[in-house]
Amino acid sequence: GVNECTFIAVKPDGVQRKMVGEIVRRFEKKGFKLVGLKLVQASEDLLRDHYWSLRSKPFFSKLITYMSSGPVVAMVWRGLDVVKTARKMLGETNPADSLPGTIRGNYCVEMGRNVIHGSDSVESAQKEISLWFHQSELNRWEDCGSQWIYN
Numbered sequence: 001g002v003n004e005c006t007f008i009a010v011k012p013d014g015v016q017r018k019m020v021g022e023i024v025r026r027f028e029k030k031g032f033k034l035v036g037l038k039l040v041q042a043s044e045d046l047l048r049d050h051y052w053s054l055r056s057k058p059f060f061s062k063l064i065t066y067m068s069s070g071p072v073v074a075m076v077w078r079g080l081d082v083v084k085t086a087r088k089m090l091g092e093t094n095p096a097d098s099l100p101g102t103i104r105g106n107y108c109v110e111m112g113r114n115v116i117h118g119s120d121s122v123e124s125a126q127k128e129i130s131l132w133f134h135q136s137e138l139n140r141w142e143d144c145g146s147q148w149i150y151n
């Protein structure tokens with residue numbers, strides 16, 4: 001429903017490459033609602049929890065190093081089908097498989113530097129949001145434009 005939320009993070013390469021504004025712009029203009037946003041240096045403990053399902057992958061330790069190499073911009077976005085739609089806006093995990101027009105399709109070339117994260121299901125979104133944000137950091141402000149987004 002319209003209350004669905006997803007967790008999006010601009011990864012350290014995205015922050016270094018000044019992509020925060022472009023990424024926020026795309027989600028805003030799509031019609032999604034920003035309910036949380038912060039710049040954070042993620043601890044390795046947090047990242048290991050976040051990527052727990054990938055712990056046995058050969059690239060796991062490189063992934064933790066990559067994700068802790070600088071600050072990330074952690075965000076929560078809300079709206080109808082936002083989890084699935086955000087994944088489409090991001091593109092595929094491998095930028096080479098991502099269509100032009102998607103964030104990864106337009107702005108990156110390698111899996112290990114793919115500039116952005118987005119939750120892959122509603123359940124992972126709920127887990128990731130509670131991992132990265134305190135409830136008090138989320139703000140469900142009333143969006144004066146929502147009548148022009150939803151009928």
Ligand SMILES: Nc1ncnc2c1ncn2[C@@H]1O[C@H](COP(=O)(O)OP(=O)(O)OP(=O)(O)O)[C@@H](O)[C@H]1O
Pocket residue numbers: 054059063092093094111112113114116117118119120
């Ligand atoms: N084969 C690989 N080699 C190097 N890095 C990889 C590889 N597969 C995945 N990764 C890295 O690990 C991240 C998490 O992998 P996952 O399979 O969950 O992809 P994803 O869901 O598209 O990405 P994310 O969770 O970051 O949105 C990828 O975004 C990428 O940065």
